[in-house]
Amino acid sequence: MAPTLPEQPTWALDVLGALDAGILLLDRHCHVLFWNGWMEQASALPARQILGHELFDALPNLRESRLHSAVRDTLATGAPGVLSHTLNPMLFPLRLPDGRRMVHNVVIRPLPPGGEARCLIQVTDVTAAVNRERVLREQRDARHRAIVDTAHDAIITTDTRGMVQWMNGAAARQFDYRPEELIGQSVRTLLGEESPDWLDMAVRNGPGNGGFDAAVQPVELTGRRRDGSTVDLELSMARWESEGRSFITGILRDITERRRAREELRASALAMRQLAEQTKATLDALPAFIAVLDRSGRIVSVNRAWAEAGPETTFLGQGCIVGDNYLEHCGKGYTADPRADAVMDGLRILLDEGAPPVAAEYVTASQHWFRCLAAPMPAGPFGGAVLMHIDVTEIKSMEAALRKLVSQKSTLLREVNHRVKNSLQLVSSLLTLQTLSLPDATVRVHFQDARSRIEAIARVHNRLYQADQFQTIEFGTYLKELCEDLGRASGGDSMCDISVRTDVIDLPIDHAAPLGLIANELITNAVKHRGDGPALVTVTFRREAETLVLTISDRGPGLPANFDIRKSRSLGMRLVSSLAGQIRAEVGIDTTVMGTTFSITLPVPEATPLLETSSTAECEG
Template identity: 25%
Template sequence: MFDIFLVEDAGLEASDLKEKLESLGFTVNVASEIENVKEFKPDIVLIYTTPERMIEWSVKDLTVPFTFLIDFKDKAVFTGPHCCIDKPLNLEEIKQCTHFVFNKIILEEERYKNLFKYIDTCVAVYQPVDNGKDFIIKDFNRAAEQTEQVKKENILGKRVTEIFPGVEDFGLLEVFKRVYKTGNPEHFPISYYKDDRISGWRDNFVYKLPSGEIVAVYKDVTRQKQLEEELKEKEQLYRSIFDNTGSATAIIEEDTTISLCNKEFEELTGYSKEEIEGKKSWTKFVVEEDLEKMKRYHKLRRMDLSLAPRNYTFKLRDRWGKIRDIQLTIGMIPGTGKSVASLVDVTELRNAERKIRESREKYRAVVETAPNGVLIFDKFGRVVEVNKRALEISGFRKEELIGKDIKELAPRVRIDLVEIFDLFERAIKGEKIKEKVRSFTNLKGEKIYYIAYPSILRKNSEIMGLSLIIEDVTERYKAEKKIKESLMEKETLLREIHHRVKNNMQIIQSLLSLQAARMKEEETQRLLQECQGRIRAMSMVHEHLYQSETIAKINIKEYIEKLLEDLVILYKAKIKKKLKIEKIQLDLDTAIPLGLIINELATNSIKYAFPNGKGTITIKLTKQKNKIKLTIADDGIGLPENIKPEKTETLGLKLVNILTKQLNGKITHKTKPGTKFKITFPQNLKN
């Protein structure tokens, strides 16, 4: 049943009424002053008073239904009670009135519950505990359940600090405490709540109920904050884009005023933002010959965007009167009368275009008058340009070539397509292409010998086309062919000469051998034998020359090896040979004196250095930069003390000194132990 608070006034007896009400099952508390109602927290107040005090009671701040028990019901109605009962008091009437009020309370509670339950605003009711130091969750509506991701039945009766451990750091707990203490409602502005379970932005309004309970009415504004942040980021992004487009940008109002501009626009015009924004019209920057046209575009664009061009060029006059060529891109901001204009200074571009045109004309003139044929192909192999010389060489007319595929043209002049494609492929790879004479037959039936120079035309690393320069070398090719034929004849003749010289020397050598055999004097035989060795050394040079691939050069390594081998066999020596000969090509003027020097020094070592017939001869021939170094050494007994190679009267060493001078060389020697000669001379005697 419900609790009734009975207020008796003016000394009227209320005990009888109290008994009657209790007999009906109500709990009744009696007091003489209405202020005591806060202590008992009843469901209804019955005020037993006089007509004089009705108005006074009616203005009391009562938050529970009240009923007057009094005469003069018509006067009581104006005080706004929930019910009035006339005297004399009738128990049945009191019962009916009381139940009427309670039914009204129940109905209002149901309405409140439905509103509380289904409102889309979060509502939470908290019961203070520990004298307002903490709060227990007493009620939680559906919106709050969804926002906080909890079930009402799981959290009722639990402390707010248990369910929402971040509430103290959040700052809301302190608000609860203040509102509970002062009774003054507070708005807790949008703040960010976070714990291990949930997080989000909340906007709270907190107030205190007469019952002492704290109510928090709040909204989850997380999405709103996200949208605000996104909007802020987008505003920053668009502002950043506006300020950093790389081109001068301005927003133009319907009345032609510039309301916003970026740094590039300042630099382009020479005016600061403060001087431009909201103060200057775009018309002030346009030269007179473009102004009327642009004013017309300005009006048409606002009538229908399609009536005015979006891109065009005009001339702009800056602060100092300098005229600039401007490429303008302009469009409307939807839903407004404003337009956005982007201006690019193309003055330098126009100047560059003019220079390019001039350069192209010069290039075309150079190509057209070039002594070589020039063909330009696109990346698909179609001819896009050809000069006069190429037409003369090929026999084609220009209209027969332009637009035609190289695969279509090649068979007509018998060009090897595989070779041409290989040339272009190597050019694409960046390989160095050697000059090679090729041939084709032009439309006139003439055989043309040519050298092709392919190159790749690129733009930003992308292949845009190919060029082919054709050098007509027909006359040169024919002349070179004749020269080669003549050289081959001369080379054949020279080989024959070397062969005959070698044969003649062998005859002389044989004659000397016969003569020596008849001589009885040993000295004469020795001299003739030495002459034979020298002739053999020269003869071998001629033999190697006519047998070598190149008639003008001799492989000195093979020559020295053969020469030393022949000497060892001739003198029947049992010595060891150590050879370190680099592969050096020498001409006739160098090979003959060098061979004679080696012959003389090696012969001396074999004959005189080894009395016991055993030893080692070492010959080294190396190249150092542009000089050649010859070393001939033995490990024999050494030269006699009375013999000085540079002043000797012996024919062999004299000959060595003479031949060294002939080679423009220098000779040094060391003796004991053994004997070592070093001769250094330049490689190319002609220079």
């Protein structure tokens, strides 16, 4: 047997009054037929004050609101209505027990047809859910804001008018503005005059899935700082929507260094192309036959001379073209050439092991001389080596002719020195004969001094005649021979003892002759003014740093204390002073009661290129 239910109005109203939601019932004229306890507490309007009254008379602020329109639509059409708090902020004036505004949603349902038109309005408190959502959103936004604020790139958000709404710390540092200075200002303040329009770029990037759509291609533009200076930027843009509003976010990356590096790279690439073209033009202009080989010996490039070489050019590898293996071409089959053995061996080692450059000369069957040069190219794109064949036939002919001329000149110079030496010896002999016929001893001394000076010069030419080169003589050997001759001419060991210590030093002829005459004068004077016993003379010739020092010491009676060689009336001393000036030498004199020391100090002469003789075979080569 079915249970007996109480009368519907009694229990239905009790249920509606017990619900944790606001329930009110309106007739077709919007008069309130039911107002439950939840609505009484939330609105602070007791039921007795509102029942039977029109809802929008009791709550005049709701008249002509979205709620009013929704109620009329439901009563007229019978269609339910839903009003969310997010889109309809002006709903019932409800409060929480603590006095805060209640966030609520409203659902309007028509009652079942069959009677007079009525509608049921259900009010749901969503304050807690909204607060939770707000806290979660704030936490999420805080995390995102922390990430964005610590980003290295400037990030700026504007509205659809281009007014700045937000900017991160990197943007403030990059443009030297405080965020509060730019909020509400146009973003054009931060862009250069020739930069693309912010809004035009944003239009091309409308909102996509999830309300966010990044720009497909970044744009390079110029930014403008507070002080007016510019900065190169790369802009990535996105347009997005939130709560019915559109925003534009731009990420501005400083690419000043990147652009500078790019410009330097472009300039470097241009310079490299120009250098490559200049190098190729230079190689093409050279008369040498030049090829570039890879590590296997295959030709990867040749210059114009090699490419256009005709049959009259017979250098090793003539006829090879790009793509041929140079080593195989010169070492196999009908192209094999025994002259290539030395060159090929060195070239193989160079390609395999990176050995030092190869240099060799060879002569062809047509008596053409070639010089082959090969150098490694480890840094090139192919590795390998650069190979060069230079026709040196004309150079060889010129060298042979030059060697012949040098040989003739050497013979002529040797003959001249020999004849000068013979002539000086003839003059010396004549003076000797004349000396023997002179009755006056004083006059004979002067003749003997003149003969001694002539013989000193003759010895220089004799040394040049005996040497293989004619610009310099080894002065140490010359000095020893000079002292030996002077010792014999002075009467031997009973009259003088000359000790010589000298380094091996080559002197040019224009230094050797004056210095030899100075040594002759000083040694002759030491022997001549020796006193009672035999003369004890010490001669040294040393190199000291950048100077040469000739020292001549004796144990004679010495010179006066106030002796000045520049004021001396002696022909020998005047000759020493004059010759020293010719070779920029300084004369030092140290005299005591036990002897005198002369020091001749002169700078080391500059090196003179040697003129060497050549053999007959070399001349004919």
